[in-house]
Amino acid sequence: MSDERRDSLQAKTRYDPAEVERRIFAEWMEGGYFHPPAEGTAEESFSVAIPPPNVTGALHMGHALNGAMQDALVRMQRMRGRNTLWLLGTDHASIAVHAVLEKELRAEGTSRQELGREAFLERAWAWKEEYGSRIVEQLQRLGASCDYDRERFTLDESYVRAVHRVFRQLFDKGYIYRDNYMVNWDPGSRSVISDLEVENREVEDTLYSIDYPVEAAERVLTVATVRPETMLADTAVAVNPDDERYTDLVGRHCVLPLVGRRLPIVADDHVDPEFGTGALKITPGHDPNDFEIGRKYGLEEIGVIGSDGRMSEEAGERFAGMTAAEAREVVVEALREEGLLRAEEPYVHSVPFSHRSGERIEPLISLQWFCRMDELAKPAIEAVERDEVRIAPAQWKRVYLDWMNNIRPWCISRQLWWGHRIPVWYCDACEETFVAEEPPRRCGVCDGELRQDEDVLDTWFSSALWPFATLGWPDDTPELRAFYPTDFLTTARDILFLWVARMVMTALEFTDRVPFRDVYVHSVIQARDGRRMSKSLGTGIDPLEEIDVHGADALRFGLLAMSSTQDVRYSDAKVQQGADLANKLWNASRLILLNVNSERNQSPLNARQGQVPAGAGDGTSARLPAPSPVRVEDRWILSRLERTIASVTELLESYDFAHAVQEAYSFFWSELCDWYLEIVKPRLYDGEPEVSATLLWALERVLALLHPTMPFVTEEIWSYHPAREGHLAVHPFPEPDESLFDPGAEADVEAGIELTRRLRAWRDLVEVPVASVLAARVDGVEPQEFVARLARFEFEQDGGDPIASVGPVRVFSSAELPAEAVAARLENRRAELRSEVERGERKLADEGFVAKAPAEVVEEERGKLERYRAELEELSE
RNA sequence: GGGCGCGUAGCUCAGUGGGAGAGCGCUCGCUUCACACGCGAGAGGUCGCUGGUUCGAAACCAGCCGUGCCCACCA
Numbered sequence: 001m002s003d004e005r006r007d008s009l010q011a012k013t014r015y016d017p018a019e020v021e022r023r024i025f026a027e028w029m030e031g032g033y034f035h036p037p038a039e040g041t042a043e044e045s046f047s048v049a050i051p052p053p054n055v056t057g058a059l060h061m062g063h064a065l066n067g068a069m070q071d072a073l074v075r076m077q078r079m080r081g082r083n084t085l086w087l088l089g090t091d092h093a094s095i096a097v098h099a100v101l102e103k104e105l106r107a108e109g110t111s112r113q114e115l116g117r118e119a120f121l122e123r124a125w126a127w128k129e130e131y132g133s134r135i136v137e138q139l140q141r142l143g144a145s146c147d148y149d150r151e152r153f154t155l156d157e158s159y160v161r162a163v164h165r166v167f168r169q170l171f172d173k174g175y176i177y178r179d180n181y182m183v184n185w186d187p188g189s190r191s192v193i194s195d196l197e198v199e200n201r202e203v204e205d206t207l208y209s210i211d212y213p214v215e216a217a218e219r220v221l222t223v224a225t226v227r228p229e230t231m232l233a234d235t236a237v238a239v240n241p242d243d244e245r246y247t248d249l250v251g252r253h254c255v256l257p258l259v260g261r262r263l264p265i266v267a268d269d270h271v272d273p274e275f276g277t278g279a280l281k282i283t284p285g286h287d288p289n290d291f292e293i294g295r296k297y298g299l300e301e302i303g304v305i306g307s308d309g310r311m312s313e314e315a316g317e318r319f320a321g322m323t324a325a326e327a328r329e330v331v332v333e334a335l336r337e338e339g340l341l342r343a344e345e346p347y348v349h350s351v352p353f354s355h356r357s358g359e360r361i362e363p364l365i366s367l368q369w370f371c372r373m374d375e376l377a378k379p380a381i382e383a384v385e386r387d388e389v390r391i392a393p394a395q396w397k398r399v400y401l402d403w404m405n406n407i408r409p410w411c412i413s414r415q416l417w418w419g420h421r422i423p424v425w426y427c428d429a430c431e432e433t434f435v436a437e438e439p440p441r442r443c444g445v446c447d448g449e450l451r452q453d454e455d456v457l458d459t460w461f462s463s464a465l466w467p468f469a470t471l472g473w474p475d476d477t478p479e480l481r482a483f484y485p486t487d488f489l490t491t492a493r494d495i496l497f498l499w500v501a502r503m504v505m506t507a508l509e510f511t512d513r514v515p516f517r518d519v520y521v522h523s524v525i526q527a528r529d530g531r532r533m534s535k536s537l538g539t540g541i542d543p544l545e546e547i548d549v550h551g552a553d554a555l556r557f558g559l560l561a562m563s564s565t566q567d568v569r570y571s572d573a574k575v576q577q578g579a580d581l582a583n584k585l586w587n588a589s590r591l592i593l594l595n596v597n598s599e600r601n602q603s604p605l606n607a608r609q610g611q612v613p614a615g616a617g618d619g620t621s622a623r624l625p626a627p628s629p630v631r632v633e634d635r636w637i638l639s640r641l642e643r644t645i646a647s648v649t650e651l652l653e654s655y656d657f658a659h660a661v662q663e664a665y666s667f668f669w670s671e672l673c674d675w676y677l678e679i680v681k682p683r684l685y686d687g688e689p690e691v692s693a694t695l696l697w698a699l700e701r702v703l704a705l706l707h708p709t710m711p712f713v714t715e716e717i718w719s720y721h722p723a724r725e726g727h728l729a730v731h732p733f734p735e736p737d738e739s740l741f742d743p744g745a746e747a748d749v750e751a752g753i754e755l756t757r758r759l760r761a762w763r764d765l766v767e768v769p770v771a772s773v774l775a776a777r778v779d780g781v782e783p784q785e786f787v788a789r790l791a792r793f794e795f796e797q798d799g800g801d802p803i804a805s806v807g808p809v810r811v812f813s814s815a816e817l818p819a820e821a822v823a824a825r826l827e828n829r830r831a832e833l834r835s836e837v838e839r840g841e842r843k844l845a846d847e848g849f850v851a852k853a854p855a856e857v858v859e860e861e862r863g864k865l866e867r868y869r870a871e872l873e874e875l876s877e
Numbered sequence: 878g879g880g881c882g883c884g885u886a887g888c889u890c891a892g893u894g895g896g897a898g899a900g901c902g903c904u905c906g907c908u909u910c911a912c913a914c915g916c917g918a919g920a921g922g923u924c925g926c927u928g929g930u931u932c933g934a935a936a937c938c939a940g941c942c943g944u945g946c947c948c949a950c951c952a
Contacts, residue, residue: 013912200949207952224952272951280952289950349952395881399947402880406948493947528889530945561900564890566882567946571889573901580914587912594911658891662899677911685910757918764918770907839896848932849895857895857933864896 001593001720009720010594015586017551017579020716025140028715033729035149036083038478045083047483048074049467049516050146051491051499052154054093055128056100059138061525061533061570062492064543065563067144068556068709069490069522069657075145075708076652077487079733085483086145087470089152090132094419094459095189095356097124101418117417124418128153141544143552143711145729150479152470154462155420162469163462164423164437166510171435175372176412182291183366183411187309188357191415192368194458195408196498198361200350207347208332209276211340212237212254215262221246221254222342224276226349227286228335229327231256232315233302234263236282238293241267243278257340258331259316266297288363301365307415309362324362369413369422369455376505377404389504389514392655393565396493396521403497412458419456426451464502467515474510484511488518490655496521520655524567525559533570541570553710554578560657560709561665581665582713585706588673589717592699595684596692596722627693631683632784634694635745637676640667641698645705646736652708661709668702675753679786696723701734708733752784755807759791762806765828766821774817775799780808805874826875833872840865 001009028034036045048070053063070086078084098112101124105111112120132153139146152159170176183192208228211220221237237254239246246265254263263282270293271280284294285303294301304315311319311327319327335341352361381404383389384397391397413422425434429448434440443450462469467486471479485507491500500519507515526532527539534540546555557578562571629635644667651660683691700723707714707728718728768774773792777799788795793809802810804822811817843849843861850858 014914015912226952270950275951283952287950287952289952292950347952350949399881403948524946562890569889571900573889576914577900580912583914584912587915589911591911662891666899673911674916678916681911761918764906767906770917771909836896843896843933846932850932852932853895860895 001722005720006594009590012590013587015551015583015713015716017553017582017712018548021141021143021547021552021712024712024715025143027727028145028729029148031727031729033078033727034086034145034147036085036147036482038482040083040482042482042484045085045482046074046077047085047087047486048488049087049470049486050089051489051495052089052091052152052463052466053135054096055090055132055135055153056093056096057090057135059135059142059543061541061543061559063135063139064142064555065522065525065559066490066492067139067142068559069520069563069655071142071144071556071711072560072652072657072660072708073488075711075729076649076733078145078729079704079707079731081732083482085147085150087150087152087483087486088136088139088146088148089154089466089470090135091459091463092128092153092155092419094414094416094456095191095193097127097418098189098416099357101127112417120417138544141547141552142556145711154459154466154469158472158475159462159465159469160420161437162465162473163420163457165474166465166506167423167457167461168435168437169510170371173375175375176369177372178367178369180365180367181370181411182288182363183368184352184354185307185362185364185366186354186357186359187307187362188354188359189416190307192366192411192413193354193356193361194411194460196460197355198352199355201353202348203351204346204348205351207276207343207345208335209342209344210257210281210335211342212257212263212279212281214249214265215253215255217252219249220340221249221265221279222277223279223281225281226347227324227328228331229311229319229324230283230286230304231281231331232259232311232319232327233283233285233304234259234261234281235284235294235300235302236264236266236297238266238268238271238280238282239278240271240273241269243271243273245273245278257338258334264297264299266293266299268293268296285365286363291363291365303364305362305364307364307366368411369424369453370409371412371461372409373407373505376509377407379508380404380501380504383504383508383514388517389519390517391519391521393521396496396519399493400496400501404501410458412461413453413455414458415454416456419459420462422453422455422457424453426453460498460502463499464506465510467503468507468511484515485513486516488520489516490520490522492524493521494524518655523563523565525562526567526569528570528572530569546575550575550579551582551712553582553713557581557661557665557710560661563658577665578710581669582710584669584673585703585710585713585717588668588677589699589703589720591677592684592695593717593720593722596696597687597689627690627697629694630690632745632748633676633679633786634691635740635742636749637672637698638694638740639742639746640671641701642736642738642740645701645734646738648705649733649736657709664706664709668706672698672702675749678790682789696721703728704731704734707731748784752787755783755809756787756791758806759787759793759809762804762811762825763791765825766804766818768816768818772814772816775812775814777802777810777812778808779810783808805871807871830872830875833868833875836868837865837872840868 050070051066074084074086102112105115136151167176184195184198186193205226207224207226209222209224210228211222213220223237225231234256239250249265250267252265254265256263270289271278282290282293282299284291284299284301286305302314304312305324306312309323311322311324313320319330332341353359354361381401384391384400391400423436425440427443427446427448427450430443430446432443432445440450442448468480468484471477471484473480489500503515507513531537531539543555554575555578558571558575561574561577562568629638644663648660648664651663680691700721703714703718715728718724773794776793776795777797778795799812803813804811804826840861844865
């Protein structure tokens with residue numbers, strides 16, 4: 001280390017992430033570590049496709065958590081020397097982009113319709129170029145080791161080819177078809193949306209009961225509805241076939257009030273005789289249930305509400321042009337005048353809203369493109385049943401399977417412009433339809449002009465191809481060979497159906513492989529008060545602000561530490577814990593690096609594994625073996641370190657990030673810093689070579705172990721390590737060395753620690769001044785050297801009569817020891833011990849326990865009882 | 878209507894059959910030459926309630942109470 005470097009290390013008593021992070025990130029990028037060559041096979045390499053954020057998106061906590069998890073696993077594999085790709089990209093997000101741009105256009109007093117398709121798309125591309133990479137830059141702030149040189153976009157030219165190929169093949173198989181069907185019309189985005197983009201909310205409406213006169217009879221049928229305006233589109237009335245009140249009416253007709261249309265009275269099981277009067281008005285044009293019933297009985301389908309949300313010509317002159325809400329009032333008023341409005345009552349029920357625009361869904365019949373999913377689902381169900389795709393935690397496997405087993409056709413067309421335009425062309429002259437991957441020039445039948453379908457595909461149709469389309473499919477590219485299938489996917493559960501299930505289906509259909517081996521469904525991070533984090537509620541917490549204040553490592557540690565298999569509240573304390581850990585790492589490293597006797601400065605980690613990390617030095621310099629510790633505390637810390645490496649690694653590999661980081665934290669803080677460093681300080685200051693070697697070895701391994709979760713601070717500290725030959729980002733990840741496990745050393749040092757603790761506690765209780773060193777004798781085995789030093793005792797043979805016992809330590813009286821406090825403390829301890837002895841005796845007197853409990857449990861109980869008895873006897877002398 | 882989850886220290890959460898844990902907060906004592914974003918020592922829980930299984934239950938089973946989420950076509 002140069003003198004300047006040493007001085008700066010000496011001077012910085014606090015770790016400052018803001019100063020470090022951008023510099024370190026730039027070094028990684030310069031090293032090209034995140035841009036793997038497209039070589040080898042997918043089995044050899046390690047790859048992850050990032051869940052592509054929307055181009056309109058800004059980094060939110062969900063991205064940050066997901067990023068922290070992916071980066072931890074990706075970095076670990078990269079350090080292990082795998083050819084590692086974390087594929088980055090963004091999603092074109094049709095609806096979101098439309099929302100942004102149309103808002104802009106409205107502010108300018110115009111609209112996309114006025115602008116026209118071509119100009120709108122130009123504007124959309126310009127917007128994408130300007131803002132689309134914002135989230136990518138934000139991922140860099142997090143330290144995400146994505147391949148920034150291989151960024152993909154779901155509207156890339158090659159991606160478009162993949163989409164067209166998939167569309168045509170599904171069409172050829174008869175899975176994709178065009179139909180007039182009941183769809184979810186979103187007046188907000190003025191497009192159809194799929195069932196998965198609809199959310200139901202409880203709403204209080206008014207339930208109206210309306211009398212429908214029966215034709216040629218004095219009777220009326222009273223029907224109930226929350227949407228009286230849709231009665232204009234009624235084409236039947238239904239009753240339950242078992243409902244005796246109406247048996248005689250089935251097959252006859254009602255007369256629709258205000259309209260005069262004759263409505264057949266049909267019988268159908270769907271009608272609940274208990275609800276209202278047991279008679280249901282049927283509106284196939286505007287209600288999904290009624291639509292099904294209508295198709296079943298071949299009823300007329302009338303649409304009275306248009307896609308603009310206004311009443312159409314079909315509704316009649318009186319209503320045409322009104323909004324649905326206006327029409328409702330007029331209809332109700334007219335019914336009231338005619339004396340047909342039987343009742344109005346408040347009614348709470350669930351109503352569909354658009355997840356995207358937030359507006360109430362208008363169900364209507366429309367000519368749209370659909371994709372049958374049942375055949376595609378079959379292999380995707382089997383793959384998960386057979387654990388070829390493993391979903392964790394386990395309950396999500398069943399949720400996935402339940403949904404897949406009840407899958408319904410998917411409406412894939414959208415009345416939008418930004419997106420993959422549907423690759424279908426129509427010939428108006430001969431009414432022929434062409435589906436093609438490349439735009440056909442003329443009609444193949446009559447040579448007439450062709451007109452492309454106006455609509456675009458659901459954004460999720462293209463996202464469903466993400467893991468392979470980003471790697472060049474349908475071409476057989478080196479990237480595809482090297483990195484597909486990918487290894488895992490981490491995601492929040494809200495896109496399990498929307499995205500994950502569809503990727504599994506398309507991957508199996510088009511590549512014959514599962515797209516990834518593991519799916520890990522992670523926590524949703526809620527706001528501090530337990531509410532959803534959302535922009536509209538104002539409950540969002542900005543990860544970038546957190547990074548500004550605490551550093552990326554702190555945020556990453558905090559998110560991983562708070563994560564769980566269930567939803568958790570955002571915890572400032574956990575982020576602070578991460579910041580504290582970064583600072584502690586920095587300062588403990590300063591202690592080591594500024595005080596070691598650095599004659600031996602090679603890398604033990606490299607030596608043991610014999611690896612030369614990519615991007616590291618030439619790999620030819622001499623390597624030293626692991627330190628061969630002579631002192632028991634050295635053997636202890638090395639043993640604990642290796643065990644920690646083993647368990648942290650195992651926890652990371654099983655996606656248990658919270659326990660992984662907390663285990664690393666507690667080893668480092670409690671064992672390495674609080675005990676080992678305190679124990680060895682005198683040897684370190686003395687310049688003893690053995691302890692220096694042990695400390696440098698331990699530091700190297702701790703930094704490497706923590707690098708996947710806290711990449712910046714570990715990389716920065718590593719830059720001062722004498723064994724450094726290259727960046728930590730590509731340094732070997734530690735493998736646990738079981739030959740260093742040492743149960744004997746662990747037991748010995750832990751006993752010393754325990755005694756030290758008891759001595760300190762005793763001092764505190766008798767209120768002896770902190771600085772005073774107490775004289776005492778030890779009966780039995782002499783404790784380790786550090787016990788007396790850290791507890792501020794001096795062990796000697798002679799000092800008169802002991803006035804107190806703490807374990808084997810007999811404390812001599814001295815002026816600083818208040819006799820009364822000592823006596824009180826002694827009595828307290830005796831009382832404690834008596835109760836412990838009593839408890840043990842009671843338990844061992846229980847015949848059931850002695851007879852049925854496992855022998856080792858009983859033995860343990862006996863041992864404890866013996867120890868307590870012995871101590872009590874000692875104190876009673 | 879169906880499904881899944883949760884209820885443990887003041888707060889946020891771990892803990893799946895052998896004496897209740899962590900972080901933060903709180904109390905007391907320390908400016909001890911890595912770190913006051915620190916060090917040492919403490920206080921604080923009838924583990925939602927009621928039954929059951931077991932020698933032994935925070936953990937397993939049943940019921941209840943409270944709470945969150947997902948799915949679902951009763952107007």
